Amino acid sequence: MLLGRVAGTLVASRKEETLEGLKFLVLKQVDVDGGDTGGYVVAADAVGAGLGEVVLYATGSSARQTRYTHERPCDAVVMAIVDTWEVGGEEKYRK
Amino acid sequence: MLLGRVAGTLVASRKEETLEGLKFLVLKQVDVDGGDTGGYVVAADAVGAGLGEVVLYATGSSARQTRYTHERPCDAVVMAIVDTWEVGGEEKYRK
Amino acid sequence: MLLGRVAGTLVASRKEETLEGLKFLVLKQVDVDGGDTGGYVVAADAVGAGLGEVVLYATGSSARQTRYTHERPCDAVVMAIVDTWEVGGEEKYRK
Amino acid sequence: MLLGRVAGTLVASRKEETLEGLKFLVLKQVDVDGGDTGGYVVAADAVGAGLGEVVLYATGSSARQTRYTHERPCDAVVMAIVDTWEVGGEEKYRK
Amino acid sequence: MLLGRVAGTLVASRKEETLEGLKFLVLKQVDVDGGDTGGYVVAADAVGAGLGEVVLYATGSSARQTRYTHERPCDAVVMAIVDTWEVGGEEKYRK
Numbered sequence: 001m002l003l004g005r006v007a008g009t010l011v012a013s014r015k016e017e018t019l020e021g022l023k024f025l026v027l028k029q030v031d032v033d034g035g036d037t038g039g040y041v042v043a044a045d046a047v048g049a050g051l052g053e054v055v056l057y058a059t060g061s062s063a064r065q066t067r068y069t070h071e072r073p074c075d076a077v078v079m080a081i082v083d084t085w086e087v088g089g090e091e092k093y094r095k
Numbered sequence: 096m097l098l099g100r101v102a103g104t105l106v107a108s109r110k111e112e113t114l115e116g117l118k119f120l121v122l123k124q125v126d127v128d129g130g131d132t133g134g135y136v137v138a139a140d141a142v143g144a145g146l147g148e149v150v151l152y153a154t155g156s157s158a159r160q161t162r163y164t165h166e167r168p169c170d171a172v173v174m175a176i177v178d179t180w181e182v183g184g185e186e187k188y189r190k
Numbered sequence: 191m192l193l194g195r196v197a198g199t200l201v202a203s204r205k206e207e208t209l210e211g212l213k214f215l216v217l218k219q220v221d222v223d224g225g226d227t228g229g230y231v232v233a234a235d236a237v238g239a240g241l242g243e244v245v246l247y248a249t250g251s252s253a254r255q256t257r258y259t260h261e262r263p264c265d266a267v268v269m270a271i272v273d274t275w276e277v278g279g280e281e282k283y284r285k
Numbered sequence: 286m287l288l289g290r291v292a293g294t295l296v297a298s299r300k301e302e303t304l305e306g307l308k309f310l311v312l313k314q315v316d317v318d319g320g321d322t323g324g325y326v327v328a329a330d331a332v333g334a335g336l337g338e339v340v341l342y343a344t345g346s347s348a349r350q351t352r353y354t355h356e357r358p359c360d361a362v363v364m365a366i367v368d369t370w371e372v373g374g375e376e377k378y379r380k
Numbered sequence: 381m382l383l384g385r386v387a388g389t390l391v392a393s394r395k396e397e398t399l400e401g402l403k404f405l406v407l408k409q410v411d412v413d414g415g416d417t418g419g420y421v422v423a424a425d426a427v428g429a430g431l432g433e434v435v436l437y438a439t440g441s442s443a444r445q446t447r448y449t450h451e452r453p454c455d456a457v458v459m460a461i462v463d464t465w466e467v468g469g470e471e472k473y474r475k
Contacts, residue, residue, distance in 0.1 A: 197412070197467045197468060198465060198466045198467040198468065198469075198472075199465065199466060200436070200462060200464070200465035201462075201463045201464050201465070202436060202460035202461060202462050202463055203461075203463050204427055204428075204460065204461040204463075205427060205436075205459060205460035205461070206426055206427065206446050206459040206460065208445070208446075209459060209460060214381075214436070216412060216465055216466075216467055218412065218467075230411070230412035231381070231382065232381040232382065232383065232436060232465075233381070250440050250441070250442070251440065251441045251442065253442065254441075254442060254445070261445055262442075262445055263426070263438045263442050263443065263444075263445040263446050263449075263457055263459040264381070264438060264442055264445075264459075265381060265438040265439055265440055265442035265443075266381055
């Protein structure tokens with residue numbers, strides 16, 4: 001999994017019908033120190049994440065292992081909201 | 096998922112027989128601010144996207160979770176046409 | 191899918207037994223304008239592509255969705271021979 | 286698989302319910318000579334790895350082939366703790 | 381698939397139990413002309429490859445389509461030992 005910050009939302013009214021009701025979040029990728037990598041991904045939200053929160057997202061077939069994304073054409077899902085992480089004994093982020 | 100702009104189409108008359116009838120779109124990848132990344136992908140069209148539209152595409156096994164691509168050798172699918180997205184409270188695109 | 195040009199062939203007599211009879215093509219990756227990206231991939235041939243032809247190839251589990259590659263340890267397959275594609279109304283390639 | 290060094294841990298109390306009980310490790314990616322690549326990944330721990338240990342991790346659907354990660358939205362798992370590896374007859378690391 | 385040269389071996393005594401008996405090879409990635417790309421991967425050996433040999437390896441779920449790796453948390457497998465390949469009519473390697 002990688003870290004992302006919820007930067008915004010995306011609306012798509014015309015889509016594969018199985019995607020109806022899914023919320024799409026725009027995530028900016030976060031590096032191991034909490035900084036911005038410049039990358040992004042659009043992910044389905046399985047946990048009710050809010051703007052500005054740091055989240056974990058899973059990609060590929062693993063993104064379909066939630067109730068919301070099962071058997072849907074979705075390759076990225078927010079599956080956890082991060083409380084804190086530390087690297088080398090140093091706390092890098094706290095919610 | 097990532098964002099792409101429908102830049103063109105591709106024709107391939109000789110192909111795996113299960114791909115018959117599938118429409119291939121040439122997508123130019125779009126960054127989080129709506130600009131061009133320089134990358135591209137050829138994706139099957141599951142939603143009837145038109146030239147110039149910004150779309151969401153899914154890759155890998157998730158690209159096979161549509162009626163058009165099920166059990167076919169296809170690793171990228173356009174599964175939504177984007178209406179709008181915003182980042183940091185700023186609208187980056189409106190159809 | 192991505193575009194590749196059939197640049198050569200590869201022979202491997204000692205291999206997983208399920209791969210017996212599969213033809214391996216060396217593909218040079220092609221960019222959206224038809225140029226060389228510098229990248230390559232070795233792909234199984236599901237369509238009888240010839241040297242110099244531009245093809246579409248699929249990767250990952252999607253590469254196993256052909257009669258030739260089903261349940262085989264193969265992660266890239268040529269699934270279409272390209273006739274033509276266009277970008278922004280300009281034809282980039284014609285076979 | 287790639288090599289990583291266990292650099293820290295991550296806590297996420299709000300998550301997909303099937304992830305309950307899974308331990309998340311922050312891995313710094315290691316190159317073939319044992320150095321730091323600058324990359325990272327957050328992986329589930331299937332082997333009880335400790336801080337500072339060098340591990341092997343698997344990604345994608347392969348990350349779900351353990352008792353801890355089966356059918357869960359998890360795309361990276363630590364599946365082995367490395368004792369030693371050598372390249373060109375030279376030992377690069379010993380635990 | 382991509383090309384790799386068998387550069388060494390890796391030992392991991394503590395691992396997911398289903399990995400017992402699997403041999404891990406350290407592969408240095410090889411470019412289309414036979415040179416070194418600088419990249420590496422650790423792959424399971426399904427064909428008995430020896431040090432210095434050039435091999436083909438498959439990644440992702442395709443890496444689990446061998447008798448040795450079936451349903452195991454393994455995302456890269458050596459599935460063929462290369463005899464020779466050619467590009468543009470020029471032989472790039474012969475075993």
